[in-house]
Amino acid sequence: MNIFEKDNSFVASTYARFPLNLVSGKGSIVYDDSGKGYIDMATGIAVNTFGVADDEWVKAVTNQLNTLQHASNLYYTKPCADLAEILCNRTGLKKVFFSNSGAEANECAIKVARKYAADKKGSDYYTIITLKNSFHGRTITTLAATGQDVFHNDFLPLTDGFVYAEANNIADLEAKVKENKVAAIMFECVQGEGGVLPLEPDFVNAIFSIAEREDILTIADEVQTGNGRTGSLYAFMNYGVLPDIVSTAKGLGNGLPLGATMLGEKVKDVLTAGSHGSTFGGNPVACAGAVNVINRIDDALLNEVKEKSNYVFNTLKNASGVKSVSGMGLMIGIETEKDASEVIKYCMENGVLPIKAKTKVRLLPALNIGWDDLKKAVEIIKKGCEI
Ligand SMILES: *Cc1c(COP(=O)(O)O)cnc(C)c1O
Numbered sequence: 406m407n408i409f410e411k412d413n414s415f416v417a418s419t420y421a422r423f424p425l426n427l428v429s430g431k432g433s434i435v436y437d438d439s440g441k442g443y444i445d446m447a448t449g450i451a452v453n454t455f456g457v458a459d460d461e462w463v464k465a466v467t468n469q470l471n472t473l474q475h476a477s478n479l480y481y482t483k484p485c486a487d488l489a490e491i492l493c494n495r496t497g498l499k500k501v502f503f504s505n506s507g508a509e510a511n512e513c514a515i516k517v518a519r520k521y522a523a524d525k526k527g528s529d530y531y532t533i534i535t536l537k538n539s540f541h542g543r544t545i546t547t548l549a550a551t552g553q554d555v556f557h558n559d560f561l562p563l564t565d566g567f568v569y570a571e572a573n574n575i576a577d578l579e580a581k582v583k584e585n586k587v588a589a590i591m592f593e594c595v596q597g598e599g600g601v602l603p604l605e606p607d608f609v610n611a612i613f614s615i616a617e618r619e620d621i622l623t624i625a626d627e628v629q630t631g632n633g634r635t636g637s638l639y640a641f642m643n644y645g646v647l648p649d650i651v652s653t654a655k656g657l658g659n660g661l662p663l664g665a666t667m668l669g670e671k672v673k674d675v676l677t678a679g680s681h682g683s684t685f686g687g688n689p690v691a692c693a694g695a696v697n698v699i700n701r702i703d704d705a706l707l708n709e710v711k712e713k714s715n716y717v718f719n720t721l722k723n724a725s726g727v728k729s730v731s732g733m734g735l736m737i738g739i740e741t742e743k744d745a746s747e748v749i750k751y752c753m754e755n756g757v758l759p760i761k762a763k764t765k766v767r768l769l770p771a772l773n774i775g776w777d778d779l780k781k782a783v784e785i786i787k788k789g790c791e792i
Pocket of ligand 1: 505506507508509511540541542543593597598626627628629630654655
């Protein structure tokens with residue numbers, strides 16, 4: 406059996422994989438089993454923040470790997486404490502719960518919001534308003550939080566207590582707040598899986614003013630938008646707001662499984678010993694790598710992200726076959742005249758790997774992608790869109 410046959414026979418059929426067997430890489434170039442190189446414009450879905458086999462990150466991770474790979478949360482370990490301190494100092498949030506994925510980071514956010522509201526207002530205040538077209542994960546509860554019916558079918562009943570408001574519709578949000586006993590409003594600053602759609606600043610401001618007026622918590626799902634992706638360390642910073650709870654994962658681990666739920670002043674002590682936990686969460690190897698990742702996302706790198714973003718937007722927005730370009734920073738969606746799959750196929754054949762978001766071509770390159778690689782990739786994507 407070749408690898409495609411073996412995988413199709415023995416791995417659960419949950420993925421429609423591209424017909425590529427990736428074996429290695431360096432920076433923004435990944436290689437398949439024939440030795441062909443590709444410019445990586447997807448980074449494993451916004452995960453490989455500094456590309457593949459990044460020297461500094463590998464060093465941080467292997468040092469820890471050769472020292473202590475795991476201890477469990479029954480004990481203290483330095484990388485976990487260091488990472489939590491750095492995240493709090495850089496964001497203004499106060500405490501961090503570590504887990505292993507985006508879905509788990511959101512599960513924690515939801516548990517914190519429910520407990521805070523139950524303690525403060527009563528156990529009937531459990532509803533969480535999320536947005537239509539959102540994506541928050543694949544567990545039964547984060548599926549319930551996800552405002553897209555296509556993901557819900559076949560798995561009912563989901564966890565109770567989620568209500569969906571229309572993104573960028575303040576009147577609808579006000580109505581949903583009025584009709585329900587609400588614990589929190591949860592949102593992505595840029596809906597990633599939903600098609601790379603940023604929220605309008607007025608709408609984000611409305612979320613925060615309604616939340617303050619009604620004593621409702623705000624939860625920013627920064628699983629995809631976080632860790633420098635949008636040109637700020639976290640996307641909420643682009644809007645000048647400070648959420649009560651911020652969840653993140655993907656790019657924080659740079660390829661190792663790591664989720665974080667950051668808790669603001671109001672909720673920092675809602676969870677107490679025994680009320681939540683994770684065996685792997687805060688794993689020293691993943692955390693040692695993440696300390697390196699966050700420390701390198703400085704103003705110089707963020708400015709570079711913005712410059713590269715401007716370059717991609719400016720090059721593609723009026724190109725032939727491109728209907729629109731949306732997104733923020735290096736999280737970019739291209740609406741094409743052609744079917745997005747056709748454009749992606751052309752790019753793959755020509756050594757570039759973008760992915761899809763709904764009907765769009767989505768770009769999520771490494772934050773430190775070289776200008777040469779970026780320009781080469783954008784030229785090929787532009788050609789692929791051309792009609
Ligand atoms: C990817 C993603 C998730 C789920 O993360 P997993 O690590 O796959 O569980 C949740 N929210 C958003 C916004 C995401 O992009």
